[in-house]
Amino acid sequence: MERYIFxxxxxxxxxxxxxxxxxxxxxxxxxxxEIQAICLDLxxxxxxxxxxxxxxxLVDNDGYKTPKVDVRAVVFNEKNEILLIRxxxxxxxxxxxxxxxxxxxxxxxxxxxxxxxxxxxxxxxxILAILDKTAQNMPPQFEYVYKIFILCEKQNNRISTGSExxxxxWFPENRLPELSAPRNIDSQIHIxxxxxxxxxxxxLFD
Numbered sequence: 001m002e003r004y005i006f007x008x009x010x011x012x013x014x015x016x017x018x019x020x021x022x023x024x025x026x027x028x029x030x031x032x033x034e035i036q037a038i039c040l041d042l043x044x045x046x047x048x049x050x051x052x053x054x055x056x057x058l059v060d061n062d063g064y065k066t067p068k069v070d071v072r073a074v075v076f077n078e079k080n081e082i083l084l085i086r087x088x089x090x091x092x093x094x095x096x097x098x099x100x101x102x103x104x105x106x107x108x109x110x111x112x113x114x115x116x117x118x119x120x121x122x123x124x125x126x127i128l129a130i131l132d133k134t135a136q137n138m139p140p141q142f143e144y145v146y147k148i149f150i151l152c153e154k155q156n157n158r159i160s161t162g163s164e165x166x167x168x169x170w171f172p173e174n175r176l177p178e179l180s181a182p183r184n185i186d187s188q189i190h191i192x193x194x195x196x197x198x199x200x201x202x203x204l205f206d
Contacts, residue, residue, distance in 0.1 A: 002046070003140055005046070006043070006046060006047075006140050007134055007140065009039050009042050009043055009046075010039075010043075010058070010142070010144065012035065012039050013035075013036055013039035013040065013043075013058055013059075014058075014065035014144075015035075016032045016033075016035040016036040016039065017032075017036065017059060017060065017065055018064055018065060019032035019035075020032045020033065020036070021064065036059070040054055040055060040058070040059075043058075043142070054142055057142045057143060058142050058143075065144075067132075067143075067144045067145055067146045068099060068100075068143045068144065068145050068146070069099070069100040069106075069145070069146050069147075069148060070097065070098065070099060070100070070133075070145050070146070070147045070148070070183075071097050071098070071099075071100050071106055071109040071110050071113065071147075071148045071150065072094075072095040072096070072097035072110070072113075072147060072148065072149050072150070072183075072184065073095060073096045073097055073110040073111070073113060073114040073122060073124070073150055073152045074095060074128060074149050074150060074151050074152060074192045074195075075096075075114065075118075075120065075122055075151075075152045075153075075154055076196050077154065077157075077170050079170065079172070080172065080173075080196065080197075081170035081171055081172050082095075082170065082171055082173070082189065082192060082193065082196075083095070083096065083114075083118060083120065083154075083159070083168070083169075083170055084096075084168075084169060084170075084171055084176075084177065085117045085118050085161075085162075085165040085167070085168050086165055086166055086167035086168070086169075086177075087164065087165060087180050087183070088164055088165060088166050089164070089180075090180050090182075092177070092178050092179055092180035092181070093171075093176075093177045093178065093179050093180060094179060094180040094183035094184050095149070095183070095184055095189075095192075096113050096114040096116075096117040096118045096120075097109075097110065097113045097114075097117075097183075098113050098117075100148075106124075106127070106148055106150060107124040107150070108124075110122070110124045110150040110152055111123065111124050111152065114152060116162045116163070116164075117161075117162045117164060117165045117168075118159050118160070118161075118162070118165070118168045119158060119159050119160030119161065119162065119168065120154055120155075120156070120158065120159050120168075121154070121155040121156050121158075122152035122153060122154050122155060123152060123153045123155055124150050124151070124152050125150075125151045125152060125153050126150070126151050127148060127149070127150055127151075127203055128149045128150065128151050128191075128192065128195050128203065128204065129147075129148075129149040129188075129191065129203065129204040129205065130146060130147070130148050130149075130203070130204075130205040130206070131146070131147045131149070131188070131204070131205070131206050132145075132146060132147075132206040133145040133146070133147055135206040136185065136187075136188065136206070137185075138181065138182070138185055139181050139182050141182065147184075147188075149188070149192065151195065173189075173190065173193045176189060191204065
Protein backbone atom coordinates (compact mmCIF):
# COMPACT_ATOMS: atom_id res chain seq x y z
CA MET A 1 0.00 0.00 0.00
CA GLU A 2 2.83 2.41 0.82
CA ARG A 3 4.34 1.89 -2.65
CA TYR A 4 0.93 2.51 -4.22
CA ILE A 5 0.49 5.77 -2.30
CA PHE A 6 4.06 6.82 -3.15
CA UNK A 7 3.41 6.40 -6.89
CA UNK A 8 0.03 8.16 -6.74
CA UNK A 9 1.57 11.16 -4.98
CA UNK A 10 4.20 11.36 -7.73
CA UNK A 11 1.42 11.26 -10.32
CA UNK A 12 -0.49 14.07 -8.60
CA UNK A 13 2.70 16.14 -8.43
CA UNK A 14 3.24 15.61 -12.16
CA UNK A 15 -0.33 16.74 -12.89
CA UNK A 16 0.21 19.82 -10.74
CA UNK A 17 3.34 20.67 -12.73
CA UNK A 18 1.47 20.27 -16.00
CA UNK A 19 -1.26 22.53 -14.61
CA UNK A 20 1.29 25.18 -13.66
CA UNK A 21 2.68 25.12 -17.18
CA UNK A 22 -0.64 25.51 -18.98
CA UNK A 23 -2.84 27.43 -16.51
CA UNK A 24 -3.40 31.09 -17.37
CA UNK A 25 -5.65 31.97 -14.45
CA UNK A 26 -3.66 33.17 -11.42
CA UNK A 27 -6.08 31.46 -9.04
CA UNK A 28 -5.58 28.11 -10.81
CA UNK A 29 -1.83 28.57 -10.62
CA UNK A 30 -2.00 29.22 -6.89
CA UNK A 31 -3.95 26.00 -6.39
CA UNK A 32 -1.53 23.97 -8.50
CA UNK A 33 1.34 25.47 -6.51
CA GLU A 34 -0.33 24.39 -3.28
CA ILE A 35 -1.01 20.87 -4.60
CA GLN A 36 2.62 20.54 -5.61
CA ALA A 37 3.79 21.74 -2.18
CA ILE A 38 1.49 19.24 -0.46
CA CYS A 39 2.86 16.39 -2.62
CA LEU A 40 6.45 17.30 -1.83
CA ASP A 41 5.64 17.52 1.88
CA LEU A 42 3.98 14.08 1.81
CA UNK A 43 6.95 12.56 -0.01
CA UNK A 44 9.31 14.05 2.57
CA UNK A 45 7.24 12.53 5.37
CA UNK A 46 7.14 9.12 3.65
CA UNK A 47 10.81 8.89 2.76
CA UNK A 48 12.64 11.08 5.27
CA UNK A 49 14.33 12.87 2.34
CA UNK A 50 14.20 16.70 2.69
CA UNK A 51 12.01 18.59 0.23
CA UNK A 52 15.10 20.50 -0.87
CA UNK A 53 16.58 17.27 -2.25
CA UNK A 54 13.32 15.91 -3.68
CA UNK A 55 12.30 19.05 -5.57
CA UNK A 56 15.27 19.17 -8.02
CA UNK A 57 14.51 15.57 -9.02
CA LEU A 58 10.76 15.88 -9.45
CA VAL A 59 10.11 19.48 -10.41
CA ASP A 60 11.34 20.34 -13.90
CA ASN A 61 9.32 23.54 -14.43
CA ASP A 62 9.39 22.84 -18.14
CA GLY A 63 5.85 21.65 -18.77
CA TYR A 64 4.66 18.15 -19.48
CA LYS A 65 6.29 15.50 -17.29
CA THR A 66 7.77 12.50 -19.06
CA PRO A 67 9.59 9.36 -17.81
CA LYS A 68 13.38 9.16 -17.61
CA VAL A 69 15.03 6.44 -19.70
CA ASP A 70 17.52 3.89 -18.33
CA VAL A 71 19.43 1.88 -20.97
CA ARG A 72 21.04 -1.48 -20.10
CA ALA A 73 23.47 -3.49 -22.25
CA VAL A 74 22.88 -7.25 -22.28
CA VAL A 75 26.04 -9.16 -23.25
CA PHE A 76 26.71 -12.91 -23.23
CA ASN A 77 29.95 -14.82 -23.80
CA GLU A 78 30.66 -18.21 -25.40
CA LYS A 79 30.03 -19.96 -22.07
CA ASN A 80 26.45 -18.62 -21.94
CA GLU A 81 27.39 -16.27 -19.11
CA ILE A 82 26.06 -12.74 -18.74
CA LEU A 83 28.22 -9.67 -18.17
CA LEU A 84 27.64 -7.80 -14.90
CA ILE A 85 29.40 -4.89 -13.25
CA ARG A 86 29.64 -4.16 -9.52
CA UNK A 87 28.46 -0.69 -8.60
CA UNK A 88 30.63 1.36 -6.28
CA UNK A 89 27.45 3.05 -5.07
CA UNK A 90 26.07 0.00 -3.26
CA UNK A 91 28.55 -2.85 -3.77
CA UNK A 92 26.00 -4.88 -5.74
CA UNK A 93 25.84 -6.02 -9.35
CA UNK A 94 23.97 -4.85 -12.43
CA UNK A 95 23.94 -4.90 -16.19
CA UNK A 96 26.15 -2.15 -17.63
CA UNK A 97 24.11 0.96 -18.30
CA UNK A 98 22.53 4.12 -16.96
CA UNK A 99 20.51 7.17 -17.88
CA UNK A 100 20.11 7.91 -21.59
CA UNK A 101 22.22 10.93 -22.56
CA UNK A 102 21.04 13.83 -24.70
CA UNK A 103 22.65 13.56 -28.14
CA UNK A 104 23.03 9.77 -28.05
CA UNK A 105 20.72 7.18 -29.57
CA UNK A 106 19.71 4.18 -27.41
CA UNK A 107 22.17 2.06 -29.44
CA UNK A 108 24.99 4.50 -28.71
CA UNK A 109 24.13 4.72 -25.01
CA UNK A 110 24.30 0.93 -24.62
CA UNK A 111 27.65 0.71 -26.40
CA UNK A 112 29.09 3.71 -24.54
CA UNK A 113 27.95 2.60 -21.08
CA UNK A 114 29.29 -0.92 -21.60
CA UNK A 115 32.71 0.43 -22.51
CA UNK A 116 32.77 3.01 -19.70
CA UNK A 117 31.60 0.62 -16.97
CA UNK A 118 32.99 -2.74 -18.14
CA UNK A 119 35.81 -1.77 -20.51
CA UNK A 120 34.24 -3.95 -23.20
CA UNK A 121 33.69 -2.88 -26.80
CA UNK A 122 30.29 -4.07 -27.99
CA UNK A 123 27.94 -3.68 -30.93
CA UNK A 124 24.27 -3.14 -30.09
CA UNK A 125 22.12 -5.61 -32.05
CA UNK A 126 18.48 -5.33 -30.99
CA ILE A 127 16.03 -4.30 -28.27
CA LEU A 128 14.96 -7.15 -26.01
CA ALA A 129 12.63 -5.37 -23.61
CA ILE A 130 11.21 -1.98 -22.64
CA LEU A 131 9.99 -2.19 -19.05
CA ASP A 132 8.26 0.25 -16.74
CA LYS A 133 10.16 0.24 -13.45
CA THR A 134 7.01 0.66 -11.36
CA ALA A 135 5.18 -2.13 -13.20
CA GLN A 136 8.18 -4.39 -12.52
CA ASN A 137 7.75 -3.93 -8.75
CA MET A 138 11.26 -2.55 -8.41
CA PRO A 139 12.25 -0.40 -5.42
CA PRO A 140 10.44 2.96 -5.59
CA GLN A 141 12.30 6.11 -6.56
CA PHE A 142 11.33 9.72 -7.20
CA GLU A 143 11.86 9.55 -10.99
CA TYR A 144 9.41 7.62 -13.16
CA VAL A 145 11.57 5.31 -15.26
CA TYR A 146 11.39 3.24 -18.45
CA LYS A 147 14.18 0.66 -18.78
CA ILE A 148 15.44 -0.39 -22.22
CA PHE A 149 17.38 -3.68 -22.41
CA ILE A 150 19.52 -3.94 -25.56
CA LEU A 151 21.27 -7.10 -26.70
CA CYS A 152 24.91 -6.35 -27.52
CA GLU A 153 27.60 -8.45 -29.17
CA LYS A 154 31.08 -8.25 -27.70
CA GLN A 155 33.83 -7.16 -30.08
CA ASN A 156 36.73 -8.40 -27.96
CA ASN A 157 37.35 -10.15 -24.62
CA ARG A 158 38.91 -7.30 -22.63
CA ILE A 159 36.99 -6.23 -19.54
CA SER A 160 37.99 -3.68 -16.91
CA THR A 161 36.41 -1.48 -14.26
CA GLY A 162 35.36 2.14 -14.76
CA SER A 163 34.92 5.22 -12.62
CA GLU A 164 31.60 3.98 -11.18
CA UNK A 165 32.47 0.27 -10.95
CA UNK A 166 34.90 -1.76 -8.88
CA UNK A 167 34.52 -5.18 -10.49
CA UNK A 168 33.41 -6.77 -13.76
CA UNK A 169 32.68 -10.46 -14.34
CA TRP A 170 30.72 -13.06 -16.30
CA PHE A 171 28.03 -15.09 -14.49
CA PRO A 172 26.00 -18.21 -15.35
CA GLU A 173 22.27 -18.05 -14.67
CA ASN A 174 22.46 -20.38 -11.66
CA ARG A 175 25.17 -18.36 -9.87
CA LEU A 176 24.07 -14.75 -10.01
CA PRO A 177 25.57 -12.41 -7.40
CA GLU A 178 23.58 -10.01 -5.22
CA LEU A 179 21.98 -7.58 -7.63
CA SER A 180 21.67 -3.82 -7.30
CA ALA A 181 17.88 -3.74 -6.97
CA PRO A 182 17.47 -0.08 -7.92
CA ARG A 183 19.04 -0.96 -11.29
CA ASN A 184 17.86 -4.52 -12.04
CA ILE A 185 16.20 -7.45 -10.31
CA ASP A 186 16.55 -11.23 -10.56
CA SER A 187 13.48 -11.71 -12.76
CA GLN A 188 14.82 -9.29 -15.36
CA ILE A 189 18.18 -11.06 -15.57
CA HIS A 190 16.42 -14.42 -15.95
CA ILE A 191 14.36 -12.93 -18.80
CA UNK A 192 17.60 -11.98 -20.55
CA UNK A 193 18.76 -15.59 -20.29
CA UNK A 194 15.44 -16.67 -21.84
CA UNK A 195 16.24 -14.51 -24.86
CA UNK A 196 19.74 -15.96 -25.04
CA UNK A 197 18.43 -19.54 -25.03
CA UNK A 198 15.77 -18.77 -27.62
CA UNK A 199 12.93 -19.46 -25.20
CA UNK A 200 11.78 -15.87 -25.65
CA UNK A 201 11.98 -14.06 -29.00
CA UNK A 202 9.51 -11.17 -29.19
CA UNK A 203 10.24 -7.80 -27.61
CA LEU A 204 8.83 -7.62 -24.09
CA PHE A 205 7.16 -4.40 -22.98
CA ASP A 206 4.86 -3.23 -20.21
